[in-house]
Amino acid sequence: MSFSSTSGAAGSVSLSQRLQSVMEALAATSTQADVLPVVLRPARQAVGAVAAAIWLVDDAGEQLKRAAAEGQTLQQDGPLDASLPAGEALKRREGLFFEHQGALVQAHPESEVRTGQVTAVATAVLPMFLDGQPLGTLVLDFQEPHHFTEAEIRFLRTLAAQCAVALGRARLSQALEERIATGTAQLDEERASLDAFTHFTEASAHTTEPLALAALAQEVLETILGVEVAYSELEDGLWKGRIFSKNTPPELVAYAQAGFAAKLPSFAQPFETNEAVFVERWDAEREGAELTEVYGAAALYPYLKQGKPYGLLTMGLTGIPTWTERQRGIFRSVGRNLALAFERAEQARHQAVQNAELDARTRALEGYAHLTQDLALQGEPLAFVRRAQEVVLSLLTPGYALYYERDGERWRNQVQVGNVGNLELQAFIDAGPLVGQTPSVDVPWTTQVPHYQDEYARGSDTPPEMVQHVTTVASLPVLRYGVVAGVFIAVLFDERKWTSTDKVVLETVVRSLGLALERAEQAGELQRRTEQLERSNAELEQFAYIASHDLQAPIRTVTSFAGMIERRYQEVLDDRGRLYLKQIMKGGEHMKRLVDDLLTFSRVHTEQREFGPVNARATFETVTQRLKAEAPEAVLTGTALPMVWADAVQLDQLLQNLISNGLKYRRAGLTPQVRVSAQWEGQMWRFAVADNGIGIEPQYFERIFVIFQRLHGQETYQGTGIGLAVCKKIVERHGGHIWLESTLDEGTTFFFTLPGLKR
Ligand code: ADP
Numbered sequence: 001m002s003f004s005s006t007s008g009a010a011g012s013v014s015l016s017q018r019l020q021s022v023m024e025a026l027a028a029t030s031t032q033a034d035v036l037p038v039v040l041r042p043a044r045q046a047v048g049a050v051a052a053a054i055w056l057v058d059d060a061g062e063q064l065k066r067a068a069a070e071g072q073t074l075q076q077d078g079p080l081d082a083s084l085p086a087g088e089a090l091k092r093r094e095g096l097f098f099e100h101q102g103a104l105v106q107a108h109p110e111s112e113v114r115t116g117q118v119t120a121v122a123t124a125v126l127p128m129f130l131d132g133q134p135l136g137t138l139v140l141d142f143q144e145p146h147h148f149t150e151a152e153i154r155f156l157r158t159l160a161a162q163c164a165v166a167l168g169r170a171r172l173s174q175a176l177e178e179r180i181a182t183g184t185a186q187l188d189e190e191r192a193s194l195d196a197f198t199h200f201t202e203a204s205a206h207t208t209e210p211l212a213l214a215a216l217a218q219e220v221l222e223t224i225l226g227v228e229v230a231y232s233e234l235e236d237g238l239w240k241g242r243i244f245s246k247n248t249p250p251e252l253v254a255y256a257q258a259g260f261a262a263k264l265p266s267f268a269q270p271f272e273t274n275e276a277v278f279v280e281r282w283d284a285e286r287e288g289a290e291l292t293e294v295y296g297a298a299a300l301y302p303y304l305k306q307g308k309p310y311g312l313l314t315m316g317l318t319g320i321p322t323w324t325e326r327q328r329g330i331f332r333s334v335g336r337n338l339a340l341a342f343e344r345a346e347q348a349r350h351q352a353v354q355n356a357e358l359d360a361r362t363r364a365l366e367g368y369a370h371l372t373q374d375l376a377l378q379g380e381p382l383a384f385v386r387r388a389q390e391v392v393l394s395l396l397t398p399g400y401a402l403y404y405e406r407d408g409e410r411w412r413n414q415v416q417v418g419n420v421g422n423l424e425l426q427a428f429i430d431a432g433p434l435v436g437q438t439p440s441v442d443v444p445w446t447t448q449v450p451h452y453q454d455e456y457a458r459g460s461d462t463p464p465e466m467v468q469h470v471t472t473v474a475s476l477p478v479l480r481y482g483v484v485a486g487v488f489i490a491v492l493f494d495e496r497k498w499t500s501t502d503k504v505v506l507e508t509v510v511r512s513l514g515l516a517l518e519r520a521e522q523a524g525e526l527q528r529r530t531e532q533l534e535r536s537n538a539e540l541e542q543f544a545y546i547a548s549h550d551l552q553a554p555i556r557t558v559t560s561f562a563g564m565i566e567r568r569y570q571e572v573l574d575d576r577g578r579l580y581l582k583q584i585m586k587g588g589e590h591m592k593r594l595v596d597d598l599l600t601f602s603r604v605h606t607e608q609r610e611f612g613p614v615n616a617r618a619t620f621e622t623v624t625q626r627l628k629a630e631a632p633e634a635v636l637t638g639t640a641l642p643m644v645w646a647d648a649v650q651l652d653q654l655l656q657n658l659i660s661n662g663l664k665y666r667r668a669g670l671t672p673q674v675r676v677s678a679q680w681e682g683q684m685w686r687f688a689v690a691d692n693g694i695g696i697e698p699q700y701f702e703r704i705f706v707i708f709q710r711l712h713g714q715e716t717y718q719g720t721g722i723g724l725a726v727c728k729k730i731v732e733r734h735g736g737h738i739w740l741e742s743t744l745d746e747g748t749t750f751f752f753t754l755p756g757l758k759r
Contacts, residue, residue: 015155016351018042019344022159023205026166030173036068039138039163044070047152049140050120054128054163055086056136064136073141074120080134083110089127090134095157096125100145122146126160130168132275132332138163154347161340168333169201200337208345208352210311214243217313217338224330227315228295230256234309237262252291262309264288270302271309276332277301281321296321299328301335303342313338353500360501363395364508381520382415385478385488388513389417392490395505399492402429403478404441405485410434411441414486421493425466433461440475441487448484450476450507454497471495474502476510480517488513545602548595555595559588590714597722601707604650604729611734614648616687617641620676623655631663635673642678642685644756650730651754655689657723658750662691664717667745684736685756690749696742705738727752 025038036054044052051071055064057080064086065077081087085108089096098104101121120141128135138160148156200220204213214231221229222245231243238259260267266287270277277300284293292298295316303311313335317323323331382403389401400418404411410432420426436442438461443451453473458464472492477484488510562585573581620638627636636659644651655676662674673692678685696704696711703709707725727750731738736753 015046015151016348018046019155019158019162019347020205023162023201023344026162027202027205029166030170032067032167032170032174035163035166035170037070039159039166040068040070043138043140043156043159046155047124047140047146047148048142049124049146050143051141053139053141054136055139056167057090057134061134067136071141073139075123075139075141084108085123085125086127086137086139089125089137090129093127093129095127095153095160096123097148097153098123099147124148124156126156128160128164128167130164130171135164135167158340158344158347161336161343165201165333165337165340200334204337204341208348210342210345211242213338213341213345214311214313216341217334218243218245220334221315221331224334225315225327227317227327229313229315232256232260232312232314234262234311235259239267239312249291249294252294255291260289266298266300267312270300270312271304274302274304276328276335278323278328278331280323282316292316294318297323299323299331301331301338303339305342305346311342356501357504360395360504361508364391364505364512381517384513384516384520385415385486386417388488388509388516389415389490392506392509393418396490396502397492397494397496399472399490401491402489404487404489406435406445407432408435411438411487420491421469422466425462428462428466437461440473440489444475444477444487445484448477448479450474450503450510452498452503456491469493472498474498474506476506478510478517479514480521485514485517541602541605544598545606548598548602551591551595552599555588555591559585559592562588590718590720593718594720594722597720597726600653601722601726601729604726604733608733609647609649611645611647613643614646614651615641616644616651616678616685619648619651619655623652623659626656627660627663631672633671634663635671637673637675639675639677640679641676642680642756642759644685644754646734646754647730650733654727654730654752657727658689661723662689662693662748664719665691665693665748667692667694680758681753683755684753686751686753688749688751690747692747695744695746696740696748697744698742701740701742 022038022042026035029035029038040052040054043049049071051069051073053069053071053073053075054067055075055077056067057063058065062080063077064080066073066075078084078086080090082091085096085098085104088108096107098107099122104120104123120143122142122145124140126138128138138156140156200216203216207213207216211231218229218231221227228245228248229243230241230245230248232239232241234240239256239262240259241253241256244253244256262268264287266277266279266289279287279298279300280296282292282295282298284290284295296319297317299315301313302309303313305311315331385403389403393399393401398418400416400420402413403415405414406412411434412432413429416429420429433441439457440451440453440461451474456467456470456473458467458470461467470491470493472495473489474491475487475489478486478488488506490506562581566581566585570578617638620641624636624638628634659674659676663672666672670692675690676687677690678687680686700711704711705724705728708721710719710721712719728738731752731754734754736755738750738752740748740750742748
């Protein structure tokens, strides 16, 4: 089985896996020289770039200098200027993506003039910041035009941000080393901060749980700064505290858990600027935040999810009214680290949901395919419904499934799997709920879209006391040729919401069910038609047999008595009498031919022999010997005639009919020629019987194979119109086809196919 969406998802899985391994590798780096290759190699490989490089802003903050490159990059060092791509990316604080030749120069005409550099075909420029200040850029060059997918853009953005964090950490660590070298103080404290950072980076690579990540950030801040830290989430317009420091007073914890109004100025401000906010000389009353008067200063870091406020990291200083630069720097840096961890976690979760949906769909389809493969196509349609119910229930939690079809004013439950868990409810279902008073069935029936109830509206369909145990209901329309055929209901006993994965399972199975029902209907119709046709064919054969068989005796009587009259009473009859007698004898002979041919026709099926290897060459010889006796002047040739797998007697009949027609329908004044040949065609032998006779007009190509259909009167060409009908029956009994090509006044070629082995 294959799904078109698989490849896309697999692509982004590998991107997030790459990200994961970069994260792990970065956790082990300690210097700038370690960090850069860890970022560059995967960046380049992941998007198929010809080069990846990192430029860093110099100490003066004026120039961008290349720090490392992977592959041959065309970009060069240059000034930090907003008219150039790197400068613009840093100014706008977002990545720039140039997808095809000339796009970069068009957007930044100065880049070539000012720097004299040649640009790549496609380029991505991602800005990096440290503590809010421009740090540098990550640049990718492509030799071919490149379309940046959303997953790639997310990947590169995250990578650049992680790189910045790692560089920041490396710088910190370098500063530390320098201090060790000069033997300055604060060593232990810095060591502790570094450890805490490292711990955060490492630990955050292993969890995607937002609160666990927030707890890590809290731990880091407490360790480094010795402050009180809290993390809150927005719920119904309130910031509700979720994580607190151990020494936060219990009454404040309780108060914060109940929630601070999100519109309070200090709480709203970080979301206006999207940056850390430091409030000095905290005034609890002015802030409207009761019980916070113990704090002299507060800091807040905002978190957004899909552009909306989501989380808030706060720290407070008891008694002291101001923040030092160091405290601010560390808060910003931890805050940003947490933001990145959230982003990555969100991405991983998103990926996990997508994978789960894909998985669920695969399981649903496989389950259904597996369960229905043993069901006969023309089988009972409701058997397909039952299989669908079984599959759905096997993939969901305990419950039951129903399938309603409409019957006048009532819904009839046609198939049920599982116990509904209440006798009265079962009786109610069996009695047939009323159309128009049963929303769970009415709604999907009329809207044609699935109807999911996370909390079942008890009492809407049935008296509420019958359904106290029912909590979760899904009802889906089953569409057959775009029309609702029934409503598929799945009911769960446990309290839960329908997840996107559940919905995928249900919708996939129900859609497959609709298709299976359509197919079953078609197959049933085909089966009915075939049976009808077979019946009327058999009846016809039976009739032909009886008629021809029973007619033989009276015909024989007529012709033999007519013969006797002719012999004995010739003289007694006058001319007119003799003419009449001649007509009787002619009619009798024709009747005898008809009856004989009809018998042959009816015997194609009733008197058949086993198939075996037959030499078509030998059969051709036998037939032509026979025909030569009647038409010695004819030219009959057979070329490349193979062994076939056939009923020998019928192959003789087939060739006899076709060749004799070729001789019979000859053109006046021309030596009749019939050429028989064969050619291997893929699976079968294709024979051709070609004559140089009168030809047939195309409008009769089909009709001549029908029994009794003739194109000429008895005076011109004698015949019964049965020969080709016999040929068709014989060929079809062998699994082949018969057809013709013909040109009037030139000749006709009959083709037929027969099974056999390639020479
Ligand atoms: P019959 O030959 O007894 O009439 P057939 O079933 O063999 O019956 O053929 C049906 C009709 O097809 C013939 O009446 C004739 O008009 C036409 N036909 C068959 N074979 C040829 C042929 N080789 N060339 C031209 N017409 C043909």
